[in-house]
Every structure is written in structure tokens, then in C-alpha cells.
Amino acid sequence: MTLAKHWVYNKDEDIVLTQLKGLVAANPYVHLIADEKVVFNPHSDTSKKITVISGGGAGHEPLHGGYVGENLLDAAVSGQIFASPSTKQIMAAIKKKSDKSKGTIIVVKNYTGDVLHFGLVAERAKSEGYKVELVAVSDDVAVGREQNKMVGRRGLAGTALVHKVLGAASAEEKAELKAVAGLGHAVNENLVTLAASLDRTSVPGKAEQEIEFNANDEVELGLGIHNEPGTKIKPIPKLDDLIKDMLRKLLSAEDKDRHYVDFDGDDEYVLLVNNIGGTSSFELYAITEHVLQNLPLKKKPTRVLVSDFVTSFNSPGFSITLLNLSNIDKRKVGYSSKDILRFLDTPTNAPGWKPKSYASKDWDIQSDRQEDSPMKHQALLTSDLKIDAKSFEEHLKSGLENLLKEEPKITHYDTLVGDGDCGETLAAGANSILKALKDDSQFKKHLSDPVATLSQITEFVEDSMGGTSGGIYSIFLTALVQHLKVAEKVDHETVANAFHNALHEGLFKYTKARIGGRTLVDTLQPFVDTFQDTKDLSKAVEAARKGCEETKNLEASFGRASYVDKKELEAEGGIPDPGAVGLLALIQGFTK
Incomplete structure (x- = not known):
């Protein structure tokens, strides 16, 4: 059991009402019935127009209040966290927004409390002269028919699709209650969703709540949005393997107990990837690409929708939802798949619907939108200069291998004074060049031309090394190439001049780092200046070594190390700058 951490709220505060007030404060388009927790x-x-109302327990935001707006919900009712609202609350929404002439559709997730409370209100409203249809969303494939015969499968992220389709359909002038409700049932019957998460969720506003979190090497498949358990998988599989398993469960007809929707290879379908709450946007889009790469269906999805649609607080998971459009066409429910796509594309000002409402014609362009870089076929910069290709290759390998040997030390230093990635960044650059020496015939072909070779090395560095160090290396190498290109021969004097000009007229234009700033420049500048002054390579290497050693005694002026208390560095016995250590290893290896 682990203690979950959340912000501390006021004692006895109704945090559900607090967040609804915040939602309304940030959305001038909606109002709030505070006593009943109804956003409308x-x-x-x-x-x-037909009224569309939804609701359920809080904790799944932006569901439900975040979907109130034009062409979406007319009202949403919130219960307490993970608990259905009362019939009184639901009836308040009906009386506030429903009209007896056009009628009302109530959309609920298929949970016992929601179906009972909203269903009871639907019957009461009918007895008062309202025309009401109820659509229960049940898209979860993790719940088998035999597992829960009485309740059926749960409503998950597919609920957002039902909201959006019915919200837009209900706003059309000629829309009829029975037909729109029938469309809702048809969409629901062709939805499948499966969720996976690294961990459980925890509820804010509850002090000292204990959660049985998953182990560090576990993932849970098929869990619900109220902490209902799924199947634990240990160890955590590779993402592609997990997604393939999820898609198999969503699409395969082999498991008769959990096979709910038929998919043929040529079917048109919508893909929705949902953030259950604690997944970053960065990872969610990466997950989406992995889903697309592993989809076994012949056609690409007609729409790809990615966002936090139906969440469970901070649960670090995602779910995959597929809506089979072709099946709806086969059923002839009065609306076609094109209508559904049009409803999904209809703009809304509801803040919870975050996918951009692109025009349908923009989605119809199914060509590959990933293009080759204009840099791909750029002509290689060459010169008439010549060096001993074999000797250069040996020295280059020696320098890169020496750098890789020092990488663990560099990484250790950077975990103490930086963000821990300096060694990995340098190793990435070194490995990219070593790989080219092994596999890239174009690169090896030009090793006798220092301009061509350094130009290609600069590209490898730019492609493989990020961060400040990658930028510094790239700028210096680019300037070095420019100054070597005008040389008439390669000897100590021309190389020393090229190094000096690359540093002082090139790199120093773009950084204020100088000797004494505790950066890789403390290695680079002594090497370059000494080589320029003496034309003696061994003296230049010794100057670089001394400059690097001196960084132990310097206070950082640049980078993340500048935020580290000097006393912490002194307590460690003096830590040299990781970037300076890396460059020294490269220089020493190259000049052996």
C-alpha cells in the first residue's frame, strides 16, 4: 500500500462543486445550477432542437461538464466522485433544458447507478409529458458476456463519440427524437474500447488515502475508470507488443465471450486514443503512432482523434477505441457513415472536445502526409584538400572509442551537476559516426577529403545530439569546415588557423561561454589557442587537460550546473565539468 499525494483542500470542501465553479468561470458560454451540480x-x-443531457460520477473530466456547448450537450449532471447523481439533480437538468415538443435524449455510461438513476428520471419525466429516450454506452471489451450477465459491459471512452455524434445530430432542424436515439444505439453497438494503465488512480480531496498501486514492473490491462481491476501483466511489455495484444482483443472474433463488433478488412472506421488522465501529450501522440503502425486492418482510419476524452484522475494509462462505420451503413438506421463523420467534424465551443474540428474535405485527403526533407538530397560539400584516409579513420575511431569508454564517468558527473544526459548525448554522437564508418559507403569514400568528411560528421552530430552540447559541437564544426575550405593545403599551421577562426569568429559569436565559465570551452579554448600559438599538438593537448582539470575549482556560469550550490560541488571533492571531460577524452583519443 502506498500513500497517494494530492493538494490539500479545505476541510469539508465539496471539491466536485469547486471544480465545476472553476469550469464555469473559465467558460463564459455555460451556466451552473450549483445546488444540483448541473452545467447547462x-x-x-x-x-x-432535441435536448441532449448526460452525466454521471465526477472524476472523468472533461466528461461530463466539459462537453456542454454548441453541437454537443445541452446539460450535464455531476454526482460525487465515482458516484451517480441523484434523481433530484437529474430532474433539475430535465426541467431546466428539456422541451416537451422536440424531446430529450439522455446519454449515460452503462454502470448500475447511472442507468438506475437516469432511467428512473426518464420514466418520471415521461409521466409529466416529456418525450425521453435513453442511450446507455457500453463499449468496454474487457468485460465478457459470462462475467457480468446482469449489468453488461462498461461505458468508457466511446462515450465521448456518442456525445459528439448525438450532440451535432440533435441540432439539425429536421432531426427526430427516435431517429437520433436510434443513431446513438447504432454507434454504441459498433464501439469497442480497451484500456491499459501503468497504475491505479487516486482521488484528490481524500487525506491519507492508501492505494494499492501496481509494482514498478507491472501494467494493468482492461481496468475500469473507477479503479476496477484488470489483468496485471508482468514485466511491462514493449509498447508494440502491448498494443498488438489490445488490438487483437478489440478485433479478433476468436474470443466469443468478448467479441462484440465484427470488423472486416475493408471496413471504414474511426480511431480514438484516449488519455486516461496521467499520460503526457508527448507519450499520447507517440502511443497513437504505435497504434497506427500496428493496426491489422487494410484501410487507414477515416478519423484519428487523440485527447483526454474520458479520464480517471491521474491514472497513467491510455485506451484505444474503434468505431466501425461500415456496420452502421449496413444497418440502414436512417443515418450514414458520412453523416457520422460530418457530426464528428461539426465545430463546437465545448472546452472538453479538444480535437480540432477540421472540415470533412480535409480529412478526405488520405495521401501520406510525411514528406522527405529538402535537405535529403543536398549536394555534399567537397574540396581539393587531401589527407591520409586510413590514418584519419584510425585516429577518429580512437577518439570516439575513448569518449565512449569515459561515458559512464561523464554521466555520473552530470547526474551530480546537471540533468544526467551529457554522457548519453556525447555517446549518441560518437556512435552515429562509428556507425557511418562501418556502414556508410558514401562517408568512407570521402575520408581523404577533410572538408567532405567534417561536413558529414557535422550532419551526424546535428541529427544525433541534442541539447546545448550538440549545438556547440555543430556550430564549431560548421565554422571549421568553412575555414578549412579556403585553405590551400593541410598542415599544422592551416589546421591551427582553421581551429582558431572556427572558435573565435564562429562559435564565440553565438555563446558567451569562455575560459572560466565551467563548460566544455574550458577544454576547447586552451587547446585551440595553444595550438595556434605553438603549432605543437602535444602542448595543446596538455593545455586542454589542465583547462578541464581546473573546472573542478570553478563556479558554473552557464547551463543547469549554474543552479547547483557551489558548496555541494565542494562537498563532493570537486566535480569537473562533464562536457569538458567528454571533449578532453575525444581530443586525447584522437591525438594518441
Whole structure:
């Protein structure tokens, strides 16, 4: 059991109401019935359109209040966290927004409390003269038919698709209640969703709550959005393997207990990738690409929707939802797959619907939108200068291998004074060049031309090394190439001059780092200046070594090390700058 951490709220504060007030404060388009926790759109004229109302327990935001807006929900009712709202709350939403002429559709997730409470209100409203249809969303494939015969499968991220389709359909002038409700049932019957998460969720506002989190090497498949358990997988599989397993469960007809929707290879479908709450946007888009690469269906999805649609607080997971459009066409429910796509594309000002509403014609362009870089076929910069290719290759390998040997030490230093990635960054650059020496015939072909060779090395560095050090190496090498290109021969004097000009007229234009700033320049500048002054390579290497050693005694002026207390460095016995150590290893290896 682990103690979950959240912000500390006021004692006895109704945190659900607090967040609803915050939602309304940030959305001038909606109003709030605070006593009943009902968010509604005061601008929708439900005497002329079908009313669409939804709701359920809090904790799944932006569901439900975040979906109130034009062409989406007219009202949303919030219960307490993971608990259905009361019939009184739901009836308040009906009376506030429903009109007896056009009728009302209630959309709920298929959980016992929601279906009972919203269903009871639907019947009461009918007895008062309202026309009401209820659509229960049940898209989860983790729940088998035999596992829960009484309740059926749960409503998950597919709920957002039902909201969006019915919200836009209900706003059309000629829309009829039974037909729109039938569309909702048809969409639901062709939805499948499966969730995976690295861990459980925890609830804010509960002090000292204990959560049985998963082990560090576990992932959970098929879990619910209220901490209902799934199947634990140990160790955590590679993402591609996990996604293949999820897609197999979503699409395969072999498991009769959990096979709910038929998919043929030529079917049109919508893909929705949902953030359950604690997944970063960075990873969510990476996950989406892995899903697309592993989809076994012949056609690409007609729409790809990625966002936090139906969440569970901070659960670090995602779910995959597929909506089979072709099946709906086969059923002839009065609406076609093109209608559904049009409803999904209809713009809305509801803040919870975050996918951009692109025009349908933009989605219809199915060509590959990934293009080759204009840099791909750039002509190689060459010169008439000549060096001993074999000797240069040996020295280059020696320098790179020496750098890789020092990488663990550099990484250790950087974990103490930086963000820990300096060694990895340098190793990435070194390995990219070594790989080219082994596999790239174009690169090896030009080793006798220092301009061509350094130009290609600069490209390898730019492609493989990020961060400040990658930028510094790239700028210096680019300037070095420019100054070597005008040389008439290669000897100590011309190389020394090229190094000096690359540093003082090139790199120093773009950084204020100088000797004494505790950076790789403390190695580079003594090497370059000494070589320029003496034309003696051994003296230049010794000057570089001394400059690097001196960084133990310097206070950082640049980079993340500048935020580290000098006393911490002194307590460690003096830590040299990791970048300076890396460059020294490269120089010493190259000049052996």
C-alpha cells in the first residue's frame, strides 16, 4: 500500500462543486445550477432542437461538464466522485433544458447507478409529458458476456463519440427524437474500447488515502475508470507488443465471450486514443503512432482523434477505441457513415472536445502526409584538400572509442551537476559516426577529403545530439569546415588557423561561454589557442587537460550546473565539468 499525494483542500470542501465553479468561470458560454451540480448551455433553444443531457460520477473530466456547448450537450449532471447523481439533480437538468415538443435524449455510461438513476428520471419525466429516450454506452471489451450477465459491459471512452455524434445530430432542424436515439444505439453497438494503465488512480480531496498501486514492473490491462481491476501483466511489455495484444482483443472474433463488433478488412472506421488522465501529450501522440503502425486492418482510419476524452484522475494509462462505420451503413438506421463523420467534424465551443474540428474535405485527403526533407538530397560539400584516409579513420575511431569508454564517468558527473544526459548525448554522437564508418559507403569514400568528411560528421552530430552540447559541437564544426575550405593545403599551421577562426569568429559569436565559465570551452579554448600559438599538438593537448582539470575549482556560469550550490560541488571533492571531460577524452583519443 502506498500513500497517494494530492493538494490539500479545505476541510469539508465539496471539491466536485469547486471544480465545476472553476469550469464555469473559465467558460463564459455555460451556466451552473450549483445546488444540483448541473452545467447547462443557456443559449441552446431546445424548443427547436432535441435536448441532449448526460452525466454521471465526477472524476472523468472533461466528461461530463466539459462537453456542454454548441453541437454537443445541452446539460450535464455531476454526482460525487465515482458516484451517480441523484434523481433530484437529474430532474433539475430535465426541467431546466428539456422541451416537451422536440424531446430529450439522455446519454449515460452503462454502470448500475447511472442507468438506475437516469432511467428512473426518464420514466418520471415521461409521466409529466416529456418525450425521453435513453442511450446507455457500453463499449468496454474487457468485460465478457459470462462475467457480468446482469449489468453488461462498461461505458468508457466511446462515450465521448456518442456525445459528439448525438450532440451535432440533435441540432439539425429536421432531426427526430427516435431517429437520433436510434443513431446513438447504432454507434454504441459498433464501439469497442480497451484500456491499459501503468497504475491505479487516486482521488484528490481524500487525506491519507492508501492505494494499492501496481509494482514498478507491472501494467494493468482492461481496468475500469473507477479503479476496477484488470489483468496485471508482468514485466511491462514493449509498447508494440502491448498494443498488438489490445488490438487483437478489440478485433479478433476468436474470443466469443468478448467479441462484440465484427470488423472486416475493408471496413471504414474511426480511431480514438484516449488519455486516461496521467499520460503526457508527448507519450499520447507517440502511443497513437504505435497504434497506427500496428493496426491489422487494410484501410487507414477515416478519423484519428487523440485527447483526454474520458479520464480517471491521474491514472497513467491510455485506451484505444474503434468505431466501425461500415456496420452502421449496413444497418440502414436512417443515418450514414458520412453523416457520422460530418457530426464528428461539426465545430463546437465545448472546452472538453479538444480535437480540432477540421472540415470533412480535409480529412478526405488520405495521401501520406510525411514528406522527405529538402535537405535529403543536398549536394555534399567537397574540396581539393587531401589527407591520409586510413590514418584519419584510425585516429577518429580512437577518439570516439575513448569518449565512449569515459561515458559512464561523464554521466555520473552530470547526474551530480546537471540533468544526467551529457554522457548519453556525447555517446549518441560518437556512435552515429562509428556507425557511418562501418556502414556508410558514401562517408568512407570521402575520408581523404577533410572538408567532405567534417561536413558529414557535422550532419551526424546535428541529427544525433541534442541539447546545448550538440549545438556547440555543430556550430564549431560548421565554422571549421568553412575555414578549412579556403585553405590551400593541410598542415599544422592551416589546421591551427582553421581551429582558431572556427572558435573565435564562429562559435564565440553565438555563446558567451569562455575560459572560466565551467563548460566544455574550458577544454576547447586552451587547446585551440595553444595550438595556434605553438603549432605543437602535444602542448595543446596538455593545455586542454589542465583547462578541464581546473573546472573542478570553478563556479558554473552557464547551463543547469549554474543552479547547483557551489558548496555541494565542494562537498563532493570537486566535480569537473562533464562536457569538458567528454571533449578532453575525444581530443586525447584522437591525438594518441
